[in-house]
Amino acid sequence: MPAYAIAHLRTPTVNDDVLDYLERIQDTLEPYGGRFLVHGGDVNVLEDEWPGTIVIIEFPDWESAHAWYSSPAYQEILPLRTRHIDAAAIIAPGVAAGYHPRAAAARLRQVR
Template identity: 55%
Template sequence: MTAYAIAHMREVSMGPEIVEYLERIDETLAPYDGRFVVHGGTVTPVEGEWPGTVIIIQFPDREHVEAWYASEAYQAILPLRTENSASDVIVVDGVDETHRATDVLHAAG
């Protein structure tokens, strides 16, 4: 099942460290078949507030996203982001094309 790394970037200090992070992250994603599906596009809050931007990276499954995040290559650049931004990052499983909203009722049991 497809899985996603989702970041809510509330504040970013754009400087040399963030530039280096951006220059190097793609090479860390490639071995895990990760790809950006959202990367800082325009955010339009329709309910509540949403300060910052959204980044969504798609992976084939949870194992790939967790292996990428724990990888030596990503861990080497991670401080470039964490020391220069305020953000929240989560990993979440996707659903298949047959998923319906009521499926969560059956899963909750």
């Protein structure tokens, strides 16, 4: 089951450190099978407020996503972003093939 690293970049800025981060991040992803699905750009806000932009990186599984984030290679470049961009970052699991929200609702009704 895939997993996703998601970052909400509330104050995306561009400077030499951020450009260095961008030039180096792909090399940190490749050993863990990570690939960009969404990488910045304008977002269409449909509800509430959403300052900034979003990044979504897909990994083959939960373990790969966590191994990438904690890897020495990524930890070395992470401050290049975090010193300059206010952001929240998470790792979220994907859903299994055949997932249907109706089944999730049924399970939740049973434990309520």
